[in-house]
Amino acid sequence: MRNYEKHYINGEWVESTGSETEEVINPATEEVIGTISLGTKEDLDKAVQAARDAFPSFSQTTKEERVEMLEKIAAEYENRKQDIIETITDELGSPLEVSENVHFMMGYNHFSQAAESLRKFSFVEEHDGHTRMKESIGVSGLITPWNFPTNQTSTKIASAFAAGSPVILKPAEQTPFAAIILTEIFDKVGVPKGVFNLVNGTGDVIGDGISSHPDIDFVSFTGSGATGEKIMKNASETIKKVALELGGKSPLVVLEDADVEEAAKAAVNHIATNSGQVCSAATRTLIPSSMKEEFEEAVQRVLPEFPVGDPREGNIVGPLVSEKQWNTVQSYIEKGEEEGARLLVGGTGKPEGLEKGYYVKPTVFMDVDNGMTIAQEEIFGPVMCVLTYDSIEEAIEISNDTVYGLAGYVYGKDQEELRRVASSIRAGRVKINDAEADFAAPFGGYKQSGIGREWGDFGIEEYLEVKTVLGY
Numbered sequence: 243m244r245n246y247e248k249h250y251i252n253g254e255w256v257e258s259t260g261s262e263t264e265e266v267i268n269p270a271t272e273e274v275i276g277t278i279s280l281g282t283k284e285d286l287d288k289a290v291q292a293a294r295d296a297f298p299s300f301s302q303t304t305k306e307e308r309v310e311m312l313e314k315i316a317a318e319y320e321n322r323k324q325d326i327i328e329t330i331t332d333e334l335g336s337p338l339e340v341s342e343n344v345h346f347m348m349g350y351n352h353f354s355q356a357a358e359s360l361r362k363f364s365f366v367e368e369h370d371g372h373t374r375m376k377e378s379i380g381v382s383g384l385i386t387p388w389n390f391p392t393n394q395t396s397t398k399i400a401s402a403f404a405a406g407s408p409v410i411l412k413p414a415e416q417t418p419f420a421a422i423i424l425t426e427i428f429d430k431v432g433v434p435k436g437v438f439n440l441v442n443g444t445g446d447v448i449g450d451g452i453s454s455h456p457d458i459d460f461v462s463f464t465g466s467g468a469t470g471e472k473i474m475k476n477a478s479e480t481i482k483k484v485a486l487e488l489g490g491k492s493p494l495v496v497l498e499d500a501d502v503e504e505a506a507k508a509a510v511n512h513i514a515t516n517s518g519q520v521c522s523a524a525t526r527t528l529i530p531s532s533m534k535e536e537f538e539e540a541v542q543r544v545l546p547e548f549p550v551g552d553p554r555e556g557n558i559v560g561p562l563v564s565e566k567q568w569n570t571v572q573s574y575i576e577k578g579e580e581e582g583a584r585l586l587v588g589g590t591g592k593p594e595g596l597e598k599g600y601y602v603k604p605t606v607f608m609d610v611d612n613g614m615t616i617a618q619e620e621i622f623g624p625v626m627c628v629l630t631y632d633s634i635e636e637a638i639e640i641s642n643d644t645v646y647g648l649a650g651y652v653y654g655k656d657q658e659e660l661r662r663v664a665s666s667i668r669a670g671r672v673k674i675n676d677a678e679a680d681f682a683a684p685f686g687g688y689k690q691s692g693i694g695r696e697w698g699d700f701g702i703e704e705y706l707e708v709k710t711v712l713g714y
């Protein structure tokens with residue numbers, strides 16, 4: 243049992259001023275694996291005060307001092323590798339291999355990339371007639387979701403530290419333990435007191451408290467659009483800057499000349515990874531009409547390579563994070579059938595033999611119309627919508643016919659066509675074929691997928707103000 247009933251404020255673990263706690267459930271077993279304290283507004287005020295007190299000295303540390311701090315964090319993060327992997331598997335239900343290769347690695351890459359980007363970052367720039375100085379924005383409030391317990395926390399924290407901004411983190415209630423390990427790492431490497439503060443709690447109390455707090459200068463949020471909207475409204479009352487990383491309904495465009503088997507594998511991989519609980523996942527697969535039969539056969543062939551089951555037993559697809567998420571995904575699958583999409587594989591209910599745990603059958607819908615609810619709304623589960631197109635223009639039009647714009651993917655061989663589609667998709671990140679991940683590249687969305695960019699130097703910029711000095 244992991245019982246963490248303290249918050250981390252001003253460099254120490256302190257008792258909550260409230261008495262409420264919340265149980266954390268392992269989604270693979272449905273068993274309680276620990277508890278956290280639900281913080282109060284008073285706890286948050288103390289954390290904000292600690293961060294404000296830390297601001298004058300932390301914001302004046304040198305670039306070299308902060309690079310060294312980030313490198314120490316990355317090294318200690320690596321020392322905690324096994325703990326991080328097992329914790330994420332227990333709280334999120336992510337298969338051990340995914341916890342290691344995706345979750346652990348993403349956190350590590352953000353800390354080491356932030357050190358690298360900071361080393362090259364210019365805080366003072368001379369221009370004709372004026373000097374631009376980039377200075378820490380002040381105290382930052384970070385609110386993160388459950389689907390990537392180390393990725394979203396680490397990218398925000400690493401960028402804030404690089405910029406010299408003290409933070410208050412409120413992680414998701416469903417997956418709080420990875421954030422506890424991060425806190426232990428910061429404590430161990432000697433992050434100055436008040437620079438990092440952790441207050442656990444609900445969105446309604448601590449999340450809402452952060453977005454409306456008069457002494458917090460910037461809020462960086464990742465999560466649902468509905469919460470993003472509330473945060474913007476709250477933040478507007480104190481003219482607080484916000485960065486929002488929200489949902490997506492990203493297209494994967496398969497070109498006529500693509501290898502069908504490879505494209506099918508890539509599409510299935512998108513809904514399988516993290517059980518489809520990925521904001522940038524491709525959930526609408528667009529294929530040429532002439533490829534339909536071949537694609538259906540290829541999907542059925544590759545699906546068994548992604549077994550569903552116990553995340554500790556070598557499976558690729560684990561359970562969803564919670565019963566609530568399981569119910570949401572079930573209702574979308576029902577909706578897809580009601581609206582006339584054709585179920586190729588999967589469907590409602592639990593996979594055979596997996597009655598305990600929030601497991602979902604990987605589900606592929608064919609004959610999807612882009613106007614259907616399942617093609618427009620973020621499902622956040624292992625559900626793929628396959629749509630057909632008759633011309634590249636139509637593929638581009640369907641790709642962009644969404645309120646979202648987080649990511650896009652294009653598969654094929656003709657380089658010119660690949661580039662044409664990639665440049666026409668209105669999204670913050672487009673990937674051609676199996677291009678490698680790049681942690682220096684900005685990440686964020688167009689349209690209702692959000693505001694701002696994270697990762698690398700763009701991430702650092704979010705935590706800075708620009709001052710112009712004339713006659714310097």
Ligand code: NAD
Nearest residue numbers: 386387413414444445449450465466469488489521620622
């Ligand atoms: P959510 O937006 O409610 O929660 C995300 C974080 O915001 C959590 O830490 C939560 O405590 C906090 N929060 C909740 N209410 C708040 C408020 N009023 N003010 C400030 N903070 C608040 O997301 P959820 O309920 O966990 O998931 C619902 C849906 O959101 C999912 O089905 C999925 O579609 C989407 N989602 C998207 C992402 C993403 O990466 N874009 C991540 C998680 C969830």
